[in-house]
Amino acid sequence: MQTTQSADGTEIAYERRGDGRPLVLLHGGMAPRAYWEPVVPHFEGFAAVIPQRPGFGTCLDDPAETSADDVLAREAEYVRAIVDDLDREPVLLGHSFGALTAIESATDAAVEAVVAYEPAVLPDGFRAGADLADEMATLIERGERRKAVKRYVETVLHPDGIDDLDGWLAEWPVWPDCVDLAEEVVRMNRAVERYRLPDRLDVDAPTLVLTGTAGPDFLRESARNVHGALPNSRLVEFDGVGHSGPAEAPALVAAEVRAFMQRSE
Incomplete structure (x- = not known):
């Protein structure tokens, strides 16, 4: 693991694998760094940069003291610190809350491009009744x-229901270790529920917004809304792929990223 520091002196750890164009991988709410294990092999020619996300391990001395209002700003700050520590401008690839973090970070970080898979942005109509953070708390x-x-898994990963949730969880690589992250996920969900998408996102870097037809309808809607708010964006929808697209269909996602980067050169 390599380390750097954020502006407030917080130590930030990240792993770097391979050589080539840096690709910073930002996971979502319930997935530790291991989420990217099936993804990294499909990005040959990139140097995968996998951070230890604050609150999910070693970055914060006491993540419980971090308020919901500070969560997104805190995470964007650690991404900017990593970007500054790299030897060239990276591509940011984020999933879910990591996708929102990537977009927020790119508003004032020097990045080559941003790839956002179903950013955790709630459409106005859906956000009005969103109470997952309170339910979990x-x-x-x-x-x-x-x-x-x-409850988080049911709402975000299986909003249309699932016949055997316990059976599905038994096969989920991060279960039951992710139970230890429950409080962090509550803070993350409060941040998502309070976030309002601006009419225009101030991101100069070319951005690829990805979504899948098998995921939650509200996240597909949010992907389109984020695409519309970005000045330099391409939207791609994968047929039959769900919210866990990068891990579910890594070859498909990697191929689209490669094609996007070739168009942007």
């Missing part, structure tokens, strides 16, 4: 941490 207060995390 209530369950955690009752000591039902696993149930809280299951």
Whole structure:
């Protein structure tokens, strides 16, 4: 692991694999760094840069003290610190909350391009009734941490329902370790519920926004909304791919990223 520091002196750790154009991989809410293991082999020719996300390990001494209002700003700051530490401008590839973080970071970080898979932005109509953070917090207060995390999985990954959630979770690589992240996910969801997409996102870098037809409808809508708010954006929708697109269909995602980068050169 390599380390650098953010502007406030927080130590930030990241792993770098391979040589070539730096590709910073930013995972979403319930996925640790291991989320990218099936993805990295498909990006031959890139140097994969995999951060240890604040609150998900070693970056913060006490992540519990970080408020929901500070979460997105904190995460964008650590991405900018990593960008500054690299030897050339990177491509940012983010999934879900990581995609929103990538976009926010690119507003004032020098990056070559941004790839955002279903950014965690709630459409206005959906956000008005969003209460996942409160639901999870209530369950955690009752000591039902696993149930809280299951509620997140049901809402974000399987919004149309699933016949055997426990069976699916048993095959999910990050279960049950992700239960330890429950409080962090509550803070993340509060940040998402409070975030309002501006009419225009101040991102100069070319941006590829990705979505899939098998994921939640509200996230497909948000992907289109984010695409519309970006000045230099391309939108691609994958047929039959869900919200976990980068890990679910890494070859497909990598091929689209490569094609996008060739068009942008």
